[in-house]
Amino acid sequence: MISKDLSRKESIQRIGSNLFRKHGYTTTSMQDIASEIGIKPASLYNHIKSKHEILVHLLMQGANLFVDGMQEIKSSSLRSIEKLERLIGLHVHLSVEHTDLMALMMVEWRHLENPEREQYAALRENYEANFRNILVQAMQEGDIREIDTEIALFSILTTLQRFYSWYDKHSDLNSLDLEKHLIQCLLGGIRV
Amino acid sequence: MISKDLSRKESIQRIGSNLFRKHGYTTTSMQDIASEIGIKPASLYNHIKSKHEILVHLLMQGANLFVDGMQEIKSSSLRSIEKLERLIGLHVHLSVEHTDLMALMMVEWRHLENPEREQYAALRENYEANFRNILVQAMQEGDIREIDTEIALFSILTTLQRFYSWYDKHSDLNSLDLEKHLIQCLLGGIRV
DNA sequence: GTCTATATTTTGATAGAC
DNA sequence: GTCTATCAAAATATAGAC
Incomplete structure (x- = not known):
């Protein structure tokens, strides 16, 4: 396992892929993704468009x-x-x-x-x-x-x-x- | 193909299975199901609980x-x-x-x-x-x-x-x- | 870059008239 | 059994302060 520092954008994508997989795309909220990272949902939009x-x-x-x-x-x-x-x-x-x-x-x-x-x-x-x-x-x-x-x-x-x-x-x-x-x-x- | 009269409840289930299949359970709204039957969403609840x-x-x-x-x-x-x-x-x-x-x-x-x-x-x-x-x-x-x-x-x-x-x-x-x-x-x- | 506050939309579901 | 009206909750996304 290569433990490389992920940019915030990469973190969002990685966590997103895991949550989308576990609970489905529609069921997963931006809230879910944000709280997994430890920030507020609104902050996600500094790194991704939608x-x-x-x-x-x-x-x-x-x-x-x-x-x-x-x-x-x-x-x-x-x-x-x-x-x-x-x-x-x-x-x-x-x-x-x-x-x-x-x-x-x-x-x-x-x-x-x-x-x-x-x-x-x-x-x-x-x-x-x-x-x-x-x-x-x-x-x-x-x-x-x-x-x-x-x-x-x-x-x-x-x-x-x-x-x-x-x-x-x-x-x-x-x-x-x-x-x-x-x-x-x-x-x-x-x-x- | 046996063309049997379906009760309204059976219609809802049948149409539901088709829409859930095509667009997914979460993405399908009660609106979608109701309009396929030709009634209003609220009317569905006379036949099903949720x-x-x-x-x-x-x-x-x-x-x-x-x-x-x-x-x-x-x-x-x-x-x-x-x-x-x-x-x-x-x-x-x-x-x-x-x-x-x-x-x-x-x-x-x-x-x-x-x-x-x-x-x-x-x-x-x-x-x-x-x-x-x-x-x-x-x-x-x-x-x-x-x-x-x-x-x-x-x-x-x-x-x-x-x-x-x-x-x-x-x-x-x-x-x-x-x-x-x-x-x-x-x-x-x-x-x- | 993150926060709070908020706008906007959509949705599942209920109440009550007809 | 269906309708209109409406509620309550949740979700995506934006604005602007810090």
Whole structure:
């Protein structure tokens, strides 16, 4: 754990992500955030423009983590099945390191309004399209069975996207072991 | 589609489940619900006690659908691997028939307060424990590989629990085919 | 940069006429 | 059973003193 001094703005964002995650964006008040820091609600507005701005910033920050991760894996010279394994690793890594952000990305993006809403949706769809391409590629390379692509994509992505909530209850476990088991479970199947 | 006359109370619950699902429990106002029906917000209170009561009723109704389904499958004389297939079918069926309820059960239960919160959590945990038992049983019966039980349980349950959102975008597809593909994907694995 | 005071809006809910 | 009128509380945000 790197204990770096946070600017007040960073504190607000960090505490916001934690409270938004625990109680939801709408339910969390500026009062809640302020009292967690130890100042009055009005003082928050010296550092941020609005409550909504906090949410937007957090969601875009989270989305960019995936964009960057995907870019690196996509442009690598790995075999597609290995890219899939790396993608599972990316999700495990981000879930462990940015648990609150991952939770927000799943639940609170519905409070976005345009243009941010469309922008966020575009990033998400782009990520999904890249994931699909790699999955189809792996099938063509003969490393994956001929199954229903859309169902498989949905199942794998859903599991990875919700992994943060599972990790929350099992954070004592080694993340490399988790990654190994997830790869086996998602790519290897379970039936004898 | 059975077109049965709904009592006003049932209308309120139905419309509530739809709006809560689309915009979230907190964001949906009594005004929103009332105007969808064509009455004034104050009139709602002749049929329900509070906004919160609507949510509680919907969540408990949804939870009971799973309790009943699990009870039937659990007490059957099927082989465990077949029980797993029946459980997948249960989730597909409920996702198709009660899409809004399924969405609420995943997202809005956090607005429950005790004692309902604990009651709901208990039902959920009980369902999960039964699911785990059947999975372990199938392993002991030799129909499932020796994998990490907890990760496999998490992956399967998460996929099933979020299936409603995927079905929402693919509701043109035959639900029996979907069930078949999900069974293959979740139990059969995808790697060659 | 934080405070107090306050404006403004919205919301869930109640009372009572019809 | 629905309406109008209204209450009470909470929340976001601003203005201006210190």
